[in-house]
Amino acid sequence: MIVLIFRSFIISLLSSVVVAQSTPGATSKKSIEAFNELGYASVFSDQRLPSYAIPDSTRAFKYDSIWLEKLKETRSLFTLIHDTAGDNIEKKVNKELLIDRFERINQKTPFQIAYNPILEREIAKYLRGDATLIRRMLQVSAFYFPLFEQIxxxxxxPLELKYxxxxxxxxxxxxxSYVGARGLWQFMYSTGKSFGLEVxxxxxxxxDPLKSTKAAAAYLNQLYRIFDNWDLALAAYNSGPGNVSKAIRRSGGYTNYWNIRPYLPKETADYVPRFYAILYLFEHAKEHGLSAERLERTYLExxxxxxxxxxxxxxITEELPISKEQLEALNPSYRMATIPYVKGKDYALRLPKALIGDFISAEGEVYALAKKQEDASEKPLAALVSGPERLRYRVKSGDALSIIADRYGVSVKQIRSWNNLSGNVIRVGQRLTIYPRRYPKS
Incomplete structure (x- = not known):
């Protein structure tokens, strides 16, 4: 079993998959506090299982717990993306200083970045009011940006696309989003499927941070090949290449983003300026008094x-010392808080390094608990699902299609269809095919 340390939020580009070995009768619950005096924690208190003991630094585990809490806090920030940042922040931006800074940023990127009043206003929005958004993004980016940059x-x-x-x-x-786009890169259902994302x-x-980032990179690459211009590729990522092409036509054939901006949907017209504002604020966070809480370690094992x-x-939480919220942070691609088992699919559970051995040890108990819950659920009544799927009924004296239909819980129209009858006339001794929904008691 290879345990990897990766410098991105809980996903490794080179992560190995561990196939758990079931150990019936092994210790099921472990206490995180069971650390020894050397500063290392054995994931087993049961010494009968030495082959599954995976030591982990207590300090490292503490850092991992802090990161999980920070990631949970970030969930509330999606609705704040249009809000502002501020408190002890420089609120006024010197125009000449902005011109100089944008020129220097432009020199080291493939984007066409230059000062204009629209960008200045967008930056000013983030430099007023509450500092929650930018400061938290500065902090949480320590998880994601290494992953983004590698892909x-x-x-x-361009690495700046991480913003x-x-x-x-x-x-x-x-x-x-309100239109149904999901994830870090906000893929719509159809676009995600076209780039190999399972839904x-x-x-x-x-x-899924890893899979969605790979899909986003493929999509951005495709858009750049279409427009050969990063401003237009960004606009197309937001509204689709069709809307960008329409804006080019309506503008009279211009291909500079700022010239076609009036013809783009309003959301897209704000999209590229917002991207450049975020890029600028990350590049010059210190100069504007923006800083994140410093953590000693910026990765999670x-x-x-x-x-x-x-x-x-x-x-899982019943048998391991981990919360449901932490599992959701580590396994964001699973809906309904359920990891399905499908033959031929590689669905896996991601856990902190310190709990890998715990799960292997308690695997039997976890599965037993799942089976117990499944067995306790209400099942279909045998009388409603047993018996032949089709029966051959022999017509008796006094029978009518309506009587037979009522007896077996079907309609006259269905019996006629199953037996190619043009009317309701039947004769004694005639055999009819019926697919019953119920059976007579006697």
């Missing part, structure tokens, strides 16, 4: 385990 680099894309996820979702993998009742890859049957987060 963007692998696809030869797009802030504009899209405020770095909330569970974010959902069903239990799994939504749009909320986790690994994955293939499950052997469908289980819920409640089943």
């Amino acid at each position: 963007l680099d692998e696809n030869d894309l 797009l996820a802030i504009v899209e979702s405020a770095l909330d993998p569970k974010a959902r 069903n009742n239990y799994v939504d890859d749009r909320s 986790t690994d994955t385990i293939h499950i052997k049957r469908s289980i819920t987060f409640d089943h």
